[in-house]
Amino acid sequence: MSDFKREIAASLAPATGLAVEEIVSLIERPRDEEHGDFAFPCFVLAKQRKMAPPKIALELAEQIEKPASVSEVAPTGPYLNFFIDRSVRAGRVLTQIEQEAACYGSGTEGEGKKVAIDFSSPNIAKPFGIGHLRSTVIGNAIGKILRFRGFETIGINHLGDWGTQFGMLMVAFKRWGDEEKIQSSETPVLDLNDLYVKANAESKEDASIRDEARAWFKKLEDGDPEARRLWNWFKKLSLEEFERIYRRLGVTFDHFTGESFFNDRLDATVERLEQAGLVKESQGAQVVDLEEFGMPPCLLRKSDAATLYATRDLAAALYRHEDYGFDTCLYVVGSPQSLHFQQFFKVLELLGVEWAQSLVHVPFGLIKFEGVKMATRLGNLILLDEVLQTAVDKVRQAIEEKNPALAGKDEVAESVGIGAVIFNDLRNRRVKDINFRWEDVLNFEGETGPYVQYTYVRFTSILRKAEKKPGESGDASLLATDEERLVLTKLEQFPETVRRAAAEYEPSIVSMYLLELAGLCNSFLHKHRFLSDDVPLTQARLRLAHAVRQVLGNGLHLLGMTPVEEM
RNA sequence: GCGCCCGUAGCUCAGUCGGAUAGAGCAUCGGAUUUCUAAUCCGAGGGUCGUUGGUUCAAGUCCAACCGGGCGCGCCA
Numbered sequence: 001m002s003d004f005k006r007e008i009a010a011s012l013a014p015a016t017g018l019a020v021e022e023i024v025s026l027i028e029r030p031r032d033e034e035h036g037d038f039a040f041p042c043f044v045l046a047k048q049r050k051m052a053p054p055k056i057a058l059e060l061a062e063q064i065e066k067p068a069s070v071s072e073v074a075p076t077g078p079y080l081n082f083f084i085d086r087s088v089r090a091g092r093v094l095t096q097i098e099q100e101a102a103c104y105g106s107g108t109e110g111e112g113k114k115v116a117i118d119f120s121s122p123n124i125a126k127p128f129g130i131g132h133l134r135s136t137v138i139g140n141a142i143g144k145i146l147r148f149r150g151f152e153t154i155g156i157n158h159l160g161d162w163g164t165q166f167g168m169l170m171v172a173f174k175r176w177g178d179e180e181k182i183q184s185s186e187t188p189v190l191d192l193n194d195l196y197v198k199a200n201a202e203s204k205e206d207a208s209i210r211d212e213a214r215a216w217f218k219k220l221e222d223g224d225p226e227a228r229r230l231w232n233w234f235k236k237l238s239l240e241e242f243e244r245i246y247r248r249l250g251v252t253f254d255h256f257t258g259e260s261f262f263n264d265r266l267d268a269t270v271e272r273l274e275q276a277g278l279v280k281e282s283q284g285a286q287v288v289d290l291e292e293f294g295m296p297p298c299l300l301r302k303s304d305a306a307t308l309y310a311t312r313d314l315a316a317a318l319y320r321h322e323d324y325g326f327d328t329c330l331y332v333v334g335s336p337q338s339l340h341f342q343q344f345f346k347v348l349e350l351l352g353v354e355w356a357q358s359l360v361h362v363p364f365g366l367i368k369f370e371g372v373k374m375a376t377r378l379g380n381l382i383l384l385d386e387v388l389q390t391a392v393d394k395v396r397q398a399i400e401e402k403n404p405a406l407a408g409k410d411e412v413a414e415s416v417g418i419g420a421v422i423f424n425d426l427r428n429r430r431v432k433d434i435n436f437r438w439e440d441v442l443n444f445e446g447e448t449g450p451y452v453q454y455t456y457v458r459f460t461s462i463l464r465k466a467e468k469k470p471g472e473s474g475d476a477s478l479l480a481t482d483e484e485r486l487v488l489t490k491l492e493q494f495p496e497t498v499r500r501a502a503a504e505y506e507p508s509i510v511s512m513y514l515l516e517l518a519g520l521c522n523s524f525l526h527k528h529r530f531l532s533d534d535v536p537l538t539q540a541r542l543r544l545a546h547a548v549r550q551v552l553g554n555g556l557h558l559l560g561m562t563p564v565e566e567m
Numbered sequence: 568g569c570g571c572c573c574g575u576a577g578c579u580c581a582g583u584c585g586g587a588u589a590g591a592g593c594a595u596c597g598g599a600u601u602u603c604u605a606a607u608c609c610g611a612g613g614g615u616c617g618u619u620g621g622u623u624c625a626a627g628u629c630c631a632a633c634c635g636g637g638c639g640c641g642c643c644a
Contacts, residue, residue, distance in 0.1 A: 028586075041586060043624055053624080077587065078624095123644080160644065259644085285642050294570075295640090302642040309644050336638050338571060363572085366638080373638095398606065416606090428580060431572065433637070439593090440579075444606050446592040447580085454606050462603045500583080512581065512591095519591080526599090526608040545603090567606080 004089075007067040008038055008082050015063040016045060033486060036074060036081030037089075043078060053078030086485060087477030093492045094476050097547040105498045105554050110151030116324055117143050117153055119332035120251070123160035124238040124258070125169055125192045128245050130382045130436060131334075131367050137425045138364055139332035140251045140560045141507035148558060149502040154324050158316065159258030161235055165196065167217030170230055171209055172199035174216075188237040221263075245384060248418060250560055262315040266307045269315040270300050276351050288347050298343040310344050317348060321355055328358045330505065335363035335431060362505045365433035387441060392417030394442050395450070399567065412564045416453050419561040423449025426507045426559055427515075447515050449561060452552065455518040456563050459549040462530045464565075466542050474540035483524040484544065490517045494551050498558065507559060514555045521548055 009023035016023065023040070030039045042053040042060070049056060057075035066073055072083040097104045119139020122132045143153045172195035173179075182191045203209040220227040239256075246252065270286065273279050278288045284303030290296065300311045320329060331341060341361035349356040366373060369382060396413035399406055406412060424441050425434070427448075444450035479488065494513065501509035530541045556563045 025584080028584080030587075031582085031590090032587075035587070039587085041625095043586075046624065079587065163644065165643080283641070287641075297641065299641055304642085306642085308642070312644090334638095335572065337644085339639055340644090342571090365572085368637095395606095402606070403604075432580080433573085435579085437579095443593075446606095448592090448606085450606055451592095454604080458604055458607085465603055508581095515591080516581095522607055523609090525603080526605095529603065531603050567604080 167213035
């Protein structure tokens with residue numbers, strides 16, 4: 001694509017008197033395909049020549065020598081439009097996809113660079129809600145996209161496995177819990193959560209609960225055997241459930257270093273900050289003052305000397321840099337926490353670590369339910385399990401209606417259903433808040449995961465039914481209809497699309513691309529046939545079908561979805 | 568009050584580096600299936616791009632102010 005641009009620029013240089021580089025930067029891709037593949041806007045020359053842009057376009061069209069790859073040069077209003085020779089272009093895209101196959105769309109800009117990605121990070125002893133899905137799914141997709149562009153990634157699950165809430169849970173368990181019942185429960189984490197919610201509610205009436213909770217947490221910190229045992233047990237129950245969900249979503253991590261992992265590094269971290277002269281006392285707490293940067297202070301120790309969230313994140317960042325040696329560390333965490341990240345990044349900068357600039361908060365909007373923030377204690381938490389299962393069941397039902405003879409219905413329903421939920425979360429730019437609505441998640445028509453999967457299935461089906469395999473014998477110049485040109489142009493844009501998604505840590509760029517490609521393909525599918533008596537045309541179109549299937553598949557994989565062959 | 572984010576069709580959202588007639592999906596209405604999967608496709612209606620001003624040959628896009636919404640702002644994470 002850039003070669004075409006350069007050729008055009010070279011042909012324009014003599015007539016315009018502009019440098020090739022300058023012309024390259026001026027040339028744009030028309031929004032409307034009808035206008036051509038590239039356009040040179042003539043406005044810039046208007047002043048200098050004292051001439052109306054449309055007239056300049058006409059003159060330039062007369063003057064320039066048409067590059068070999070260009071089939072037509074057309075002045076349209078103030079633009080000089082260039083049409084690239086279709087067969088040259090089509091042949092090149094198809095050949096590239098055939099050669100690169102599963103690697104088509106990959107890149108090398110990340111080679112030799114290591115990116116740590118902190119994502120998912122649910123809290124122990126709390127159910128995995130739909131809110132945690134965002135970090136999980138976005139972080140997972142970003143990891144896949146970055147790896148595709150050559151980066152080495154380190155996936156880190158920074159589990160919320162420490163803090164005073166465990167004291168609260170222990171009080172609740174000691175007062176009302178039944179160990180055997182929870183052990184044999186189908187949903188032990190929900191049972192634990194119920195206890196936690198109950199303790200929270202009762203503590204409003206009964207202040208002794210909070211005191212007891214603090215005491216239990218203190219015991220835990222001091223290594224009391226019973227407190228330790230309970231904590232380990234809670235953690236084990238939670239991890240078993242999380243693992244099951246991660247397996248279902250196809251998400252993996254390189255490290256499960258939760259907050260507790262950093263317990264024995266906290267004192268050293270605070271000490272290091274003290275030695276740097278950054279720590280001061282304020283209202284009984286130890287803080288790093290950030291007033292001159294327009295931020296509230298960063299709290300390191302409470303007045304009872306206990307450490308806080310920021311202390312752990314500081315310790316974790318120092319540890320990760322030392323142990324993993326990352327070039328960039330991403331925190332895929334909701335946008336409400338952006339101030340926290342600004343503060344803790346700033347503290348590292350003040351500490352003088354040269355890599356402070358390589359920490360990046362990748363924020364995303366929160367999920368609301370009926371306009372209200374979801375929270376366990378508000379009782380409006382929607383369980384991820386429930387969402388996944390409802391989606392899978394609905395897909396299963398659709399299969400029974402539309403394709404009852406399908407083999408492996410359960411596996412297909414699982415892939416398509418889970419994919420629907422994942423895609424729904426990755427469809428819009430991540431900073432957007434999401435108002436959770438069942439009707440959105442369970443809609444399988446239009447801009448949805450199943451729509452993309454369905455398109456993939458249709459092309460798979462065509463290739464399956466083709467008697468001759470596509471090979472590379474088809475003549476790309478036969479792909480001459482408008483619909484084919486649109487699809488080919490879209491296919492050509494895939495690598496650039498993935499590059500952008502990686503650069504912006506924005507999976508939705510890939511999802512939107514897939515929707516556009518699928519839309520163009522379905523239109524084509526409706527208007528033209530792939531398999532016909534016209535053997536050369538069929539051969540050419542099979543190459544196209546093969547390419548489309550490849551790109552749709554590559555894109556779905558990048559989002560963490562599993563393409564199915566039939567549905 | 569201060570900071571960050573957002574404001575585009577009834578709803579959910581795209582809109583690249585400022586560029587040609589602002590685009591999709593959902594919903595509504597009307598159509599399309601002898602033919603490769605109709606979870607599809609085609610068409611119609613639906614717009615003061617929050618408001619005002621500025622920069623520019625050109626503003627949904629950049630700048631400023633204002634209006635509206637969300638989130639955050641010291642001992643939770």
